[in-house]
Amino acid sequence: MSEPATPFPGGAVNRRRATRGTLGDSAARKVERPAPLRQAVYEALIELIVNRTLQPGQHLVEIELAEYLGVSRQPVREALQRLQTEGWVDLRPAQGAFVHTPTEEEADQLLSVRSVLETHSAKLAAENANPSDVLVLEHLQLEGVDALENLDVDRMVAANAALHAFITKLSGNAVLAELIGLVDRRVRWYYTPIARPRGEDAWAEHDQLIQAIAAGDAEQASRIMTAHTERTRLAYHEERQAQANS
Structure with missing residues (x-):
């Protein structure tokens, strides 16, 4: 009676190699740890939008928001991109970011x-x-x-x-x-x-x-x-x- 075929001939070593081949380069990537500052800026901007400190339709200038929050522009930029994905902010080509106006x-x-x-x-x-x-x-x-x-x-x-x-x-x-x-x-x-x-x-x-x-x-x-x-x-x-x- 013949032995059943295995998906990875050659045992565990070949199985690990096949797994690495399936994932490709992404296997070498690390899980990104949450950035507390980035999250804090994101939360702060949402609250400013929710309480209408930042009004619907208002132009959002990165450097002004960064100065207001006491941070650099990078976490503000990242937060605006996330807010755009979630529908809080509209990013318009050649114009910048604006608070979304809900329909x-x-x-x-x-x-x-x-x-x-x-x-x-x-x-x-x-x-x-x-x-x-x-x-x-x-x-x-x-x-x-x-x-x-x-x-x-x-x-x-x-x-x-x-x-x-x-x-x-x-x-x-x-x-x-x-x-x-x-x-x-x-x-x-x-x-x-x-x-x-x-x-x-x-x-x-x-x-x-x-x-x-x-x-x-x-x-x-x-x-x-x-x-x-x-x-x-x-x-x-x-x-x-x-x-x-x-």
Whole structure:
């Protein structure tokens, strides 16, 4: 009886040689370690875009950004290239880099997806929350209301994000939390210009949502979150139209 054929005749030595031949020159490349400075510059630029310090359509000059952040131009250039890949920045030939201006369709698609995810999140939160969790939600609510009364937009946006993030945490669904995390920054980007006009209604809706979660009423929490996120979506479009007509 003949021995079965092996994919690498000659044993382990030839098997290693064949593997090196398959990978070619890339086998000699090393895994690049993350660069802390590059990542820090990337994170800083995203936050400047999200909080509207860098406005949609604004020209981004490498040397100015480098001076502002206290770094060299190289990590800024690398960060801008990454931001362009992720849709935060537009790189235009012979013109330079510009903060991306989201289209109505882009915003609508993202806010619609957010509505679906957060509606399910609210339902699960109502099923899982205990009295201590409700106290945390009430504390976050007070922070948002105080920011609203003081017309502090940055605090309003941060409090809104924190409240929604805690509801997501209460859902206990890691996959859901990961998906919501993927859209969180863009939601904050879209929410910032409507935080003040939307504020009073938004925080009243948050209060109703917390009551439903405290009562363990999953269906009511779902309905309130659906209406809440839909009103935010419509408010964003109304704000864009108002800007276009001004």
